[in-house]
Amino acid sequence: MQKEKTVADLKAPAPPAADAPPTRAPAAKQLQPALLRRARELALVPALVLLVLLGAVVNDNFLTERNLISVLSASAALAMVVLAESLVLITGKFDLSLESVVGIAPALGAMLVLPAVQAGLGTELPAWVAILAILGVGAVLGAVNGVLVVRFKLNAFIVTLAMLIVLRGVLVGMTEGKTLFGMPDSFYTLATTTFLGIPMSVWLAAAAFAVAGFLLKYHRVGRALYAIGGNAAAARASGIRVERVMLGVFVTAGLLAAVGGLMQTGYVGAINANQGQNMIFTVFAAAVIGGISLDGGKGSMLGALTGVLLLGVVQNLLTLAQVPSFWIQAIYGGIILAALMIARVTSGRAQD
Amino acid sequence: MSTAREAAPLVEASGIVKRYGPTVALQDGRLTVRPGESHALVGRNGAGKSTLVSVLTGLQAPDAGTVAFDGRPAPPLSDRDGWRAKVACVYQKPTVVPGLTVAENLFLNRQPAGRGGFVSWRRLHSEAARLLETWDVRVAPDAVTAELKVEDRQMVEIARALSFGSRFIVLDEPTAQLDNREIERLFDRMRALQESGVTFLFISHHLQEVYEVCQTVTVLRDARWITTAPVAELPRAALVEAMAGEAVAAHGGAAHRRVDQDAPVRLDVRGLTSEAYEDVDFRIRRGEVVGLGGSSASGKIELAETLAGLHTPRTGRAELDGVPLPFGDVPKALKAGVGCVPRDRHDQGLVPGMSIGDNATMTVLDRLGRFGLVATTAKRGRAEQLITRLDIHTEGPDQPVSDLSGGNAQKVVMAKALASDPRLLVLINPTAGVDVKSKESLLSRVDTAREDGTAVLVVSDELDDLRRCDRVLVLFHGRVVATHPAGWHDHELIASIEGVQDAEGEDRG
Numbered sequence: 048m049q050k051e052k053t054v055a056d057l058k059a060p061a062p063p064a065a066d067a068p069p070t071r072a073p074a075a076k077q078l079q080p081a082l083l084r085r086a087r088e089l090a091l092v093p094a095l096v097l098l099v100l101l102g103a104v105v106n107d108n109f110l111t112e113r114n115l116i117s118v119l120s121a122s123a124a125l126a127m128v129v130l131a132e133s134l135v136l137i138t139g140k141f142d143l144s145l146e147s148v149v150g151i152a153p154a155l156g157a158m159l160v161l162p163a164v165q166a167g168l169g170t171e172l173p174a175w176v177a178i179l180a181i182l183g184v185g186a187v188l189g190a191v192n193g194v195l196v197v198r199f200k201l202n203a204f205i206v207t208l209a210m211l212i213v214l215r216g217v218l219v220g221m222t223e224g225k226t227l228f229g230m231p232d233s234f235y236t237l238a239t240t241t242f243l244g245i246p247m248s249v250w251l252a253a254a255a256f257a258v259a260g261f262l263l264k265y266h267r268v269g270r271a272l273y274a275i276g277g278n279a280a281a282a283r284a285s286g287i288r289v290e291r292v293m294l295g296v297f298v299t300a301g302l303l304a305a306v307g308g309l310m311q312t313g314y315v316g317a318i319n320a321n322q323g324q325n326m327i328f329t330v331f332a333a334a335v336i337g338g339i340s341l342d343g344g345k346g347s348m349l350g351a352l353t354g355v356l357l358l359g360v361v362q363n364l365l366t367l368a369q370v371p372s373f374w375i376q377a378i379y380g381g382i383i384l385a386a387l388m389i390a391r392v393t394s395g396r397a398q399d
Numbered sequence: 400m401s402t403a404r405e406a407a408p409l410v411e412a413s414g415i416v417k418r419y420g421p422t423v424a425l426q427d428g429r430l431t432v433r434p435g436e437s438h439a440l441v442g443r444n445g446a447g448k449s450t451l452v453s454v455l456t457g458l459q460a461p462d463a464g465t466v467a468f469d470g471r472p473a474p475p476l477s478d479r480d481g482w483r484a485k486v487a488c489v490y491q492k493p494t495v496v497p498g499l500t501v502a503e504n505l506f507l508n509r510q511p512a513g514r515g516g517f518v519s520w521r522r523l524h525s526e527a528a529r530l531l532e533t534w535d536v537r538v539a540p541d542a543v544t545a546e547l548k549v550e551d552r553q554m555v556e557i558a559r560a561l562s563f564g565s566r567f568i569v570l571d572e573p574t575a576q577l578d579n580r581e582i583e584r585l586f587d588r589m590r591a592l593q594e595s596g597v598t599f600l601f602i603s604h605h606l607q608e609v610y611e612v613c614q615t616v617t618v619l620r621d622a623r624w625i626t627t628a629p630v631a632e633l634p635r636a637a638l639v640e641a642m643a644g645e646a647v648a649a650h651g652g653a654a655h656r657r658v659d660q661d662a663p664v665r666l667d668v669r670g671l672t673s674e675a676y677e678d679v680d681f682r683i684r685r686g687e688v689v690g691l692g693g694s695s696a697s698g699k700i701e702l703a704e705t706l707a708g709l710h711t712p713r714t715g716r717a718e719l720d721g722v723p724l725p726f727g728d729v730p731k732a733l734k735a736g737v738g739c740v741p742r743d744r745h746d747q748g749l750v751p752g753m754s755i756g757d758n759a760t761m762t763v764l765d766r767l768g769r770f771g772l773v774a775t776t777a778k779r780g781r782a783e784q785l786i787t788r789l790d791i792h793t794e795g796p797d798q799p800v801s802d803l804s805g806g807n808a809q810k811v812v813m814a815k816a817l818a819s820d821p822r823l824l825v826l827i828n829p830t831a832g833v834d835v836k837s838k839e840s841l842l843s844r845v846d847t848a849r850e851d852g853t854a855v856l857v858v859s860d861e862l863d864d865l866r867r868c869d870r871v872l873v874l875f876h877g878r879v880v881a882t883h884p885a886g887w888h889d890h891e892l893i894a895s896i897e898g899v900q901d902a903e904g905e906d907r908g
Binding site: 261264265266270273274281284285287344 | 480483495496497498499504516
């Protein structure tokens with residue numbers, strides 16, 4: 048305690064030098080914890096760099112512009128869902144049903160515009176209504192989860208697991224297992240339009256991460272997510288409307304997952320009845336590898352993003368290496384495990 | 400703050416009634432606190448202290464009765480800001496967010512905003528630093544709250560309360576997790592804050608502390624107000640009587656019992672060394688009770704936990720009845736005949752969702768059946784036997800342990816330690832957070848155990864626990880620095896705990 052005091056004292060009288068590089072011992076001491084925290088956020092970067100180097104050595108095509116862009120476009124939808132899940136996890140809750148939202152939201156939108164002969168509902172609404180409907184479905188489903196979990200205090204894990212199954216079932220029932228295609232162009236814009244050679248979906252995901260990261264750091268509501276996840280009672284005592292914020296997080300997560308679904312639709316070019324199926328496992332893996340705590344209250348958007356990129360690169364490398372498709376899953380799972388272990392070692396803290 | 404209007408009480412609660420279903424938590428709660436004083440609220444577990452505090456801090460509405468601040472009725476329950484400006488409570492359980500920095504916890508949900516209404520981290524840190532400096536709290540604003548020591552965390556919570564404008568602060572058992580030196584520092588802070596006009600309501604199980612730091616005391620018993628008096632006019636015996644409702648025999652010293660010096664040595668510890676302690680040598684004979692004192696950083700807890708199989712020492716050995724004790728392996732230590740009451744019953748002692756019976760017999764399940772199966776009748780029988788033996792107040796072995804009050808819960812922990820009929824009993828803070836009567840009952844269990852020839856090691860911060868020991872070893876920075884045979888004076892023991900050889904001026908007892 049005495050030490051901290053002296054450090055603070057030494058630092059105070061030298062305001063102009065405070066921002067200077069840590070050449071003097073006291074300043075270095077002061078900076079260390081902050082730097083260390085920063086370094087922990089980026090714990091995955093060494094693993095990511097290692098993988099990229101490995102990729103460059105193993106396959107000549109890896110470090111080409113075309114391949115890197117394809118890694119990014121393949122990861123965009125996953126990134127949106129990881130973003131959504133990270134927000135929920137930081138608040139200390141769970142949402143497993145996001146993967147079903149990825150499927151059902153764009154499917155419902157598509158059925159609103161498609162004629163009955165193409166498995167549509169026959170309403171043939173204009174495309175912009177359908178796009179709005181997609182977002183609306185995501186938000187409403189998030190709100191249903193939120194109300195069940197927050198208001199009625201049901202267990203988030205089980206509620207959203209049940210929702211996952213229900214929504215998947217509804218999607219299969221509505222489409223009778225058929226694949227939806229032939230939607231208006233606006234359904235594919237995110238994947239087909241490019242800016243500086245990079246698809247809009249990637250720009251949108253990047254922007255979403257940037258905005259979320261900024262709000263989490265610099266907005267009261269963003270800070271409230273950490274407070275609620277860290278100690279909900281303390282958050283409530285500080286005047287944070289815990290229930291309202293949590294509900295908002297669930298709605299936002301549903302919305303983001305719906306956008307992710309739209310991106311996935313554009314990327315694939317059609318909506319399969321199992322769009323998004325099993326995606327939630329990858330989502331959790333990316334979030335946890337990226338340092339988001341399953342106990343809530345910890346993690347950053349930057350970390351979550353590195354988690355997504357790491358998995359995207361792995362996926363790409365496995366494809367490039369022409370690993371027999373029957374083995375891809377086993378190897379992918381093994382790599383996730385290894386990444387978790389590396390993140391545990393580099394961050395030096397328990398993953399809880 | 401003005402202490403001029405001495406007639407007007409700062410806080411006045413009268414006729415408070417609070418029921419939870421059929422249970423009456425508070426039948427007649429009264430409290431009058433004058434500005435600038437430190438007011439103690441004492442009572443046994445279940446006397447209604449917590450309920451009164453939750454009513455006073457606006458967390459719960461009373462079923463009947465009124466609360467007034469400065470003569471004006473308390474704000475409605477929904478007006479959190481209104482309450483926060485009047486009263487704040489520092490609970491035993493932290494009400495800070497562990498992962499956030501001190502600065503952010505101080506200004507949670509009211510972070511100073513910069514351009515565009517976004518949080519300005521620079522202003523947040525400078526305002527936090529100013530606030531901490533105003534109240535002389537020496538904590539770095541950018542420290543992560545989870546990494547603070549308990550005393551610093553408490554001071555942060557106090558500073559936060561003061562920053563809301565509240566000058567009335569409830570401290571709910573603030574000393575429970577502090578060692579003597581830290582308690583002294585807390586009291587110094589309290590006195591300093593009191594001089595700058597802060598009023599405290601101080602809740603503690605340690606009557607000594609009440610006498611040391613408070614001017615007035617209110618006693619609750621069986622959900623009722625019993626008395627309010629200046630501490631100077633209420634001698635210790637009268638206070639204990641008011642709390643217990645009967646005269647409790649003053650703590651019986653162990654001096655009347657003498658261990659046979661020829662009794663065989665049960666535990667023989669030689670040259671035990673680890674990061675926390677160094678070259679520790681001692682012996683405990685059959686039926687002997689040895690105390691282990693020291694500050695919280697002295698290594699005493701680590702030493703005791705080592706004997707219970709929780710840690711592995713670097714060098715040295717310990718023998719129980721001539722057989723080397725296994726280190727770093729709790730099941731083996733249990734099998735070797737070591738029973739342990741761990742340091743924190745919430746963390747390590749009990750599984751809250753399980754029943755009393757399941758908790759109490761957890762250590763002996765292998766003896767209650769064959770091939771890993773557990774005979775339920777045998778378990779029930781054993782549990783009932785333990786409940787009687789330890790005088791646990793319960794409906795029966797099937798009641799969840801989370802229903803029990805602190806004293807009874809601790810008895811279950813003790814039952815668990817005794818269930819395996821240990822030859823060495825290691826007790827770590829066995830009476831922490833326990834009321835006067837349960838304390839007596841727990842300590843008398845120690846006497847029964849020693850009569851059966853058990854060797855007992857008591858590690859505690861409480862002098863009352865150590866007073867019953869045949870001798871007390873004191874650890875200082877991991878080394879045994881003193882041995883006090885029974886009959887020591889408080890100031891002697893405290894002096895060696897604090898590492899002061901000269902006892903003068905260090906007398907807390």
